[in-house]
Amino acid sequence: MTSAAILLIAVFTLWLAASVAVYVPALRRPLRSIDIFMLVPTWKFFAPTPGQRDMHLLYQDRYEDGATALWTEVQPMRQRPWFAFAWNPDRRANKGLFDIVQELSVIIEAGEQVQEFTVPYLGLLTHVSCLPRTTKPVATRFLLMDSSGNARQPDPKPLFVSRFHDL
Amino acid sequence: MTSFSDPHVIAALVAKLAAVSILISNVEYLFARRILTDGGILSWPVASLRHAWLISGWTGRLLGCLLAYPNVLVLIGCRVALAAFVLVAPLSLTCTPWILLPLSFVTVAFYMRSNYGLDGADQMAWIIVASLTLVSVAPGRSVIVAGLWFIALQSCLSYVVAGIAKASARGWREGTFLPAIFQTAIYGHRRLGRLLSVRPALSSMLSRAVIAWECSFPLVLVAPPSVVAPVLLMGVAFHAVNAYLMGLNTFFWSFAATYPAILYCSHHRPW
Numbered sequence: 001m002t003s004a005a006i007l008l009i010a011v012f013t014l015w016l017a018a019s020v021a022v023y024v025p026a027l028r029r030p031l032r033s034i035d036i037f038m039l040v041p042t043w044k045f046f047a048p049t050p051g052q053r054d055m056h057l058l059y060q061d062r063y064e065d066g067a068t069a070l071w072t073e074v075q076p077m078r079q080r081p082w083f084a085f086a087w088n089p090d091r092r093a094n095k096g097l098f099d100i101v102q103e104l105s106v107i108i109e110a111g112e113q114v115q116e117f118t119v120p121y122l123g124l125l126t127h128v129s130c131l132p133r134t135t136k137p138v139a140t141r142f143l144l145m146d147s148s149g150n151a152r153q154p155d156p157k158p159l160f161v162s163r164f165h166d167l
Numbered sequence: 168m169t170s171f172s173d174p175h176v177i178a179a180l181v182a183k184l185a186a187v188s189i190l191i192s193n194v195e196y197l198f199a200r201r202i203l204t205d206g207g208i209l210s211w212p213v214a215s216l217r218h219a220w221l222i223s224g225w226t227g228r229l230l231g232c233l234l235a236y237p238n239v240l241v242l243i244g245c246r247v248a249l250a251a252f253v254l255v256a257p258l259s260l261t262c263t264p265w266i267l268l269p270l271s272f273v274t275v276a277f278y279m280r281s282n283y284g285l286d287g288a289d290q291m292a293w294i295i296v297a298s299l300t301l302v303s304v305a306p307g308r309s310v311i312v313a314g315l316w317f318i319a320l321q322s323c324l325s326y327v328v329a330g331i332a333k334a335s336a337r338g339w340r341e342g343t344f345l346p347a348i349f350q351t352a353i354y355g356h357r358r359l360g361r362l363l364s365v366r367p368a369l370s371s372m373l374s375r376a377v378i379a380w381e382c383s384f385p386l387v388l389v390a391p392p393s394v395v396a397p398v399l400l401m402g403v404a405f406h407a408v409n410a411y412l413m414g415l416n417t418f419f420w421s422f423a424a425t426y427p428a429i430l431y432c433s434h435h436r437p438w
Contacts, residue, residue: 085411
């Protein structure tokens, strides 16, 4: 066996060890901090607690005369087409929004004050600020809601309303 | 039979199946490119604020040049072209470093852009590409076999971790999570969601079957070879059903890509 082969086998062994070690709570943060190439995966597959509600992002504009528009939902979820098992481009936008809202809702549910300079907050604010509009607003704010298709649960539920931001 | 006992052929098959996942995923990104614009949900000016090195110094300049919109479309176009080459190239040319090194480079660059919107299928496809890239630079038999074992073990790890995590959650054990997931718009299937919510026994049985299958999956590496193929066929069926019911289309290809490696390892055990 060549020295290159021995080196590569050692790399695979270390890589696999890191992939197991990342599930040890004490090692997760240090491993994540050095894994800039995202080589150490975290397998979840909807576990332990899956997302059981749909996230909704809405925005409301304020105009120069002080009047406010009605809340408008951004990118409302559409029923998946039958061919989504093969071709599903909508899932990228849906998953992206889901991840951002999920990150922000963790902060909200923990009861922490939502920081306006966090990446998820700025991401949502930037997104709603850049949406095309027919009438130019002077300020906008966003609202996060979640909902479930399950009739036994109250639907939908507001999670967070931002303050108005000047545009 | 001879070719299926050749690790070079197996590595090429793994690469081709992963290439299908990468190809679909990136054509989908091109189709939904609005989300990558500066005001989109995956905006680079916002995502680059995650770390100082993403916006400052030479790394910031380089990544800014590669990842800003619309330049990022070139990067995605390169991923499409390279994945298409891997898919159609003859087996002998599939795992060449001239293709896999650039594919690894554009893949990792794209994943640095934003950690939103990525899923387990992207993660598995990346692990396969990165490990086969390492194999391609020193493609001796022992390295290829080590690479196949690595992919097979990563696949087993993914299932067993998910299975144990599900088994630890009461909602999974009792089957209450399944109807709730299927009633969402993002991953749901309304009719099945409604059926499972009125048939809790069915939901519980399905839930426990998934937990049992995921937790026992690593046994494919020690089970008699005759058992391995049926277990892998169950895996193919599992991901096909998830693709149909939940819209997880690229999971099918990314995880099926690991199965030739598992099949090889289960038939060529060192013990």
